[in-house]
Amino acid sequence: MDFKFSEKEERLREEIRRFARVELAGRNTIAGMEEESSDEDWEFAMSMSRRLAQKGWLTMAWPKEYGGQGASFFEQHVYVDEASYWGIPGTSMGVSGIGWVGLSLMLFGSDEQKKKYIPLIASGDPDGVWCTAYSEPNAGSDFANIQTRAVKSGDEYILNGQKIWTSCAHRARWCWMAVRTDANVKKKQHGISLMIVDMKSPGITIKPILNYAGVHIFNEFFLDNVRVPVTNLVGTENRGWYHLMQSLAFERHSMAPQFFGSARRILEYIVKYVRETSYNGKPLASDPVIRNKIAERAIELDTLKLFGYEITWKMSRGVIPVYEAARNKAYCDFFMQRLATTGTEIIGAYSQVDMTSRWSRILGLITRLYLMFPGLSIAAGTDEVQKNIIGQFKLGLPRAY
């Protein structure tokens, strides 16, 4: 075991730092799902995606034949951590494509799908932006309850139904969708299939849902006789549940290095703030309660770092992490909530102002995290769902479904 990155990896980190300082030129960037909200932020994010692709970073660990660089998983880990630290927009292009669609297609896509879609994602082009439609009004944690029907008719499927909470549907060119291809099954996990849906297809209606911060991330998604070529079926018909469990592991795994990078930056800012801010004539940094709280968050940040390294190490050895991905997701949820709460307690009433206000502190990062963490802990499966997976795969408890 070696707890040091190689010289090559450290050089990469330094290069990303230089890139961020120049390209972001001191602007307070919005990275992550909020970049999907305003046209201006989205345009900037997409221009950065192309720049990142040109630098060879966007999908660096993907094989060269698919537009990657064949870099190691650890190089990619360094890139995601450092890019998240700086809040470089455009690193995830609506999350789905880079986070799990490309990797899933490499595992169970057809040759035609691999050739058509994976290099498009790697190019950083807007035509490589995806959304993911799993959730429905009656299928969230109980994902297997999906009702959106796909009925085969000649060389097409005809889709009818409704999806909800579909992040980035208003920006995406393609959708990674779970549908029901067989309704006469004893177990609802059977009869589910995975399909690629062209977002320009007639019969699709997207309606925005604004979150409580007024940000447009997710949408309602209606399908009315939408025609999908049978060649867009991914993997085996009616075996989608098993493919989707794999995709969800990729999704949950992709969160740890990202959250680690942004949390690392927030904790550094909090430390700087308590050093520079006084209360009743004394620096906040000399208050034992505040010191204790920050030290607790530092321990948790280190834990998240090691959890992330473990998965990257396993992936570099060809192991697909299922329990570990659920554990990291559950831990991120818990840690981000505690970090947001500690930050709010330290900056006090300044946490209550709009992020763009001159009264805002720490670039509005604490306020933003406080507003986002409940949603982050629900997206990609709630903590309770992650704990059910941990019970099954780590502790050998009976299935929860």
Ligand SMILES: Cc1cc2nc3c(=O)[nH]c(=O)nc-3n(C[C@H](O)[C@H](O)[C@H](O)COP(=O)(O)OP(=O)(O)OC[C@H]3O[C@@H](n4cnc5c(N)ncnc54)[C@H](O)[C@@H]3O)c2cc1C
């Ligand atoms: C920011 C954000 C982005 C999202 N983006 C997408 C997207 O792009 N695509 C998409 O398809 N979906 C997306 N979602 C939806 C998300 O996947 C669902 O909200 C999530 O799976 C929970 O489903 P639900 O909201 O129906 O809650 P429910 O499943 O109704 O859960 C309600 C509560 O009950 C608990 N619960 C339910 N079942 C169990 C159980 N068996 N054991 C213990 N506790 C249980 C849950 O943990 C939760 O606390 C997004 C959500 C958010 C917040």
